[in-house]
Amino acid sequence: MNLFLRLLLILAALPCFSQINYESGYFITNNGIKTECQIKNLAWKNNPADFDFKLTPEAEPQKGLKKGVSEFYVNGYKFVRYDVLIDRSSASLSQLSNRPEPQWQKEVLFLKVLVEGKMSLYEYKEENLVKYFYTTANDGKAQQLLYREYESDGSIRKNNAFRQDLYNLMKDSKSPGEFEKLRYEREDLVKLFRSYNGDTASATNLSGATKGALHIKVTAGAAIASLKVDAVVPGYNYDFGGKTVFDIGAEVEYILPFNNNKWAVFTAPYVESYSAAGTNQAHAIKVEYTSVNIPIGARHYMFLNDKSKLFINAAYVLGINSGDSYLEYKSNFTTKLDIGNFPNLSLGAGYCYGPFSAELRYGIKRQLFNYSGRNASYTTLGLLLGYKLL
Structure with missing residues (x-):
């Protein structure tokens, strides 16, 4: 039995030494220079604050930081840096606010691209926090789609402002009924944005990201x-x-x-x-x-x-x-x-x-x-x- 436990401890340490997957990708610096390189693909569950890359497969790893990189891509994962206003309201019962109004704060984030087109959709995930953002062809500024749960008179209520905002943006080709039951979830939003963008849409991360x-x-x-x-x-x-x-x-x-x-x-x-x-x-x-x-x-x-x-x-x-x-x-x-x-x-x-x-x-x-x-x-x-x- 002791021999087996020793073997198990050795195998448990192997992730530290096993093959690291650096895959072909690119990053774009603040001055617009695109660099083809090898990026460590972590199949990010949460949005990263930085990433590791090699200029050649044999080179030493370097760190890509938000302050110097505006965009990076590897194997279906594309992240774009934006200065945003984000409402970090939680849907956890123990952390619910009693205010329906958002509490905005300025941050610099790498947003994951979900759909690209005349109107693009982005996702930001951090532990139990999930927020969605959009940009339009006329305005490249990323804005959050507001969904906020809050407590009022002992009940949980919802601020679904994102539905009205999206209708106002898409009413040239969408009917009001398409937004009445729209959920603040990736599947619903990706479907809506792809439909609105038509042939110009691409769901970047859904093709290359790992699936269950x-x-x-x-x-x-x-x-x-x-x-x-x-x-x-x-x-x-x-x-x-x-x-x-x-x-x-x-x-x-x-x-x-x-x-x-x-x-x-x-x-x-x-x-x-x-x-x-x-x-x-x-x-x-x-x-x-x-x-x-x-x-x-x-x-x-x-x-x-x-x-x-x-x-x-x-x-x-x-x-x-x-x-x-x-x-x-x-x-x-x-x-x-x-x-x-x-x-x-x-x-x-x-x-x-x-x-x-x-x-x-x-x-x-x-x-x-x-x-x-x-x-x-x-x-x-x-x-x-x-x-x-x-």
């Missing part, structure tokens, strides 16, 4: 399972040692749509059966344990190239008995203890090549029961193989 993906795989493996019974009363202790168990199951994984698809959540139900017997100075002892295990966890990938990657994961595992699971003591009489449904945690580290995967997985100690003065701890260490169907 659902994967399904079948899994099978083997593990060394250990069961140890500890009791206050002598004669009821026993260590069954390591036994080989076989696992078969399936996994559903969702790749999260940010940070270059390096993070995922998953569930991977599998069935496992453990059977062992032995004797101590007082009893013949037998255990039968079959469980349906349902891990629910998170995974981090470290890409080596287009086909192969390392990963580490951790999961909370629900252990549900399937059939008759018990621990039995037999001497002059028989004592049978039922095994309950108890959770545990698991840690894993592995490697993927194409649709194939191999994972070393450690099931941290699970208590099978907890009778007064007596408990049983169950651990596993095994190899799990998988094949991705989707």
